Amino acid sequence: MKLDIIGDIHGCYAEFEKLTQQLGYDWDSGLPIHPDGRKLAFVGDLTDRGPESLKTAELVWELVVKKKAAYYVPGNHCNKLYRYLLGNKVQTTHGLETTVAEFLSLSTGQKNSFRDKFLSLYDSAPLYHVLNEGRLVIAHAGIREDYIGKNNSKVKTFVLYGDITGQNNQDGTPVRRDWAKNYQGKAVIVYGHTPVKEPRILNNTYNIDTGAVFGGKLSALRYPEMELMCVPSTMPFVPEKFREI
Secondary structure, three states: OOEEEEEEOOOOHHHHHHHHHOOOOOOOOOEEEEOOOOOEEEEOOOOOOOOOHHHHHHHHHHHHHOOOOOOOOOOHHHHHHHHHHHHOOOOOOHHHHHHHHHOOOOHHHHHHHHHHHHHHHHOOOOOOEEEEEOEEEEOOOOOHHOOOOOOOOOHHHHHHHHHEEEEEOOOOOOEEHHHHHOOOOOOEEEEOOOOOOOOOEOOOOOOOOOOOOOOOOEEEEOHHHHEEEEEOOOOOHHHOOOOOO
């Protein structure tokens, strides 16, 4: 199994296209296809804040659902968009407002098409992927070793939001414990969710959310080579959004 695992895109489609080209993917068909049969995998948070959220989500739908040529797990922003598209009452804040603005600008037919695609992408996705005979786990905000193989509400909260304390930071985001410091499992865990200036490798865990939407980089981890590749973001740099480890 040869994968290129992509960090949180958040609508930064141009950076995604550039990164996959550097990874050797061919876009001649309109989709990123690797000549050596490598596949893409996504850690979630495809949308919100960036300029091309709908385009990003539709491309991932085509790769994952239509072509069965990639892997995807949902992030907390994916979950919120999913609930919005179902008609549930959600606050259009923390980036969702940008995706909703894109969505509301569509015609009725285009809205229905996007809604169907995104709901099918989300509904078909596992909460987290366990791949390569258990050697690799892809989970949006990470996962504790004793949670692997489980899917209850406590595990779902952890995978989507991280090891939250129940308290909030000044900007309204939840306070999160650093679960990776205590991870001792043999499986490699690849995750995102918490923006860091450089990919963070600790105790067999890889945080590859390098804050593309906050002016950092979009990063990928090549598996099983365990090589990292990044492209710079075109977005304005927002230093306070990065977690200092």
